[in-house]
Amino acid sequence: MKRLVAAAVAAVLVLFAAGFAALWFSDDVQDAMLRRVVQSNMAFNDAVLDPEALHVVLCGTGSPMPDPDRAQSCAIVYAGEHVFVVDAGLGGWDRLAAFGLPVGNITGVLITHFHSDHISGLPDIALNSWASGRREALALYGPPGVETVAAGFDLAYSLDDGYRIAHHGPDFFSEEGANFRPITVDVPDRDTGVTVFEDAGVKVTAFRVSHEPVEPAYGFRIDYKGRSVVFSGDTKEDRNVATFGAGADVIVHEALAAHMVDLLGEGLAARGDRRSKVMYDIQDYHATPVQAAKVANEAGTKLLVYTHVVPRLPNALAERVFLRGVSDIRKRGVMIGYDGLYLRLPAGSEKIETIDLR
Ligand SMILES: [Zn+2]
Ligand SMILES: [Zn+2]
Known part of the structure; x- marks a missing residue:
């Protein structure tokens, strides 16, 4: 019996070794596996994005502060025929690509304001949607000043664009x-919501939020087939998010945990690091998790999702500290x-399905 077991184990080991050798040394086996x-990987999300639902994917939930786990501000919304990117911070495209999400048919990019962490990823998203088949110029919606940002990127990337057209041909690019x-x-003004876009059942509304000295700064609301998502953009606690987000299914709200950023500021100050000033300055134009929860309650939203997360939350304990006080005012529907x-x-449902694409 023992001999039989030993023989079986040996056979398995030989098979395993042969398989490993084939994978490690054979180009053909490697290529077949990669194929x-x-x-x-590529088959994934095209099928999932059906027109009978509003789809929201967060492709960047970080801030200008370095965070290996979070790209800068980026979301993408699929609503039937239309696709909107909401802010385009650095690294957003890397995430979209990693999740296998299509970007060839972007209707437009909605920019809440022009801080670098909301626009620095624009060239990558533009290039990849261009390569995926976009023939027209990429629509860039934003507050006054958007023409300066567009002209600046167009100029900075004009040489690159020329190389690509020359290399791949104008039929492709x-x-x-x-x-x-x-x-x-x-x-x-603060009391007016402006319809930015309306077509095929999709409505996009812009409204003012408070992010002085950045002025104006906008939030956006997207409605489709009776479902809705609101993006606060960067703002301190602002009732406008509740007013224009009233009854929205989801509010994606920025959040900075002041009680944690204070500690970072203290630490930097103790080392004589001049950036401690930034840790204090940034607190006056962002909202805390508790403030965002109050706004979400006032709006009567089903789900509040924190984004633009400051500071970095490397583990469960840090997340717990970040959320301190939130459960006192909002027990459910927050993440x-x-x-x-x-x-x-x-569409035609109250449901919000949560899927982790990581
Ligand atoms: Zn900002
Ligand atoms: Zn920002």
Whole structure:
């Protein structure tokens, strides 16, 4: 009996070794395996994005502060025929690509304001949607000043665009597709919501939020088939998010935990690091998790998702500290967003399905 077991074990080991050797030394076996991985990765999300739901994916939930776990501000919304990117911070494209999400048919990019962490990823998203088949200039919606940002990127990347058109040909990379098309959204005052876009059942509304000295700064609301998502943009606690977010299914709200950032500031100050000043300054134009929860309660939203998370939350304990005080005012329907959070809101339903794409 022992001999039989030993023989079986030996056979398994030999098979395993042979398999490993084939994988490690055979180009053909390696290529076949890679081919299968590539195909299965690419097949993923095209099928999932059905037109009978509003789909929201967070592709960046970080801030300008370095965070290996979070790209800078980025979300993408799929609503039937239309696709909107909401802010385009650095690293957002890397996440979209990693999750296998299509970007070839972007209707437009909605920019809440022009801090670097909301625009620095624009060139990557533009290039990859251009490569995926976008022929027209990429529509860039934003507050007054968006034309400066568009012209600046167009100029900075004009040489790069020229190389790509020359290399791959204008049939592949259309000349027009190289550029941004700025669309200035003028929201005249705090009480007015401006319809930025309306077509095929999709409505996008811009409203003012408070992020002085950045002025104006906007939040956006997207409605589709009776479902809705609101993006606060960067703002301190502002009733406008509740007013224009009233009844929204989801509010994606920025959050900075002041009680944690204070400690960071103290630590930097103790080392004589001049950046301690930044840790104090930033607190006056962002909202704390508790403040965002109050706003979400006032709006009567089903789900509050924190984004633009400051500071970095490397573990469960840090997340617990970040959320301190939130459960006192909001017991359910609140979560810390992460890169790869996918929310599916089916039409004709109250449901919010949460899927982790990581
Ligand atoms: Zn900002
Ligand atoms: Zn920001």
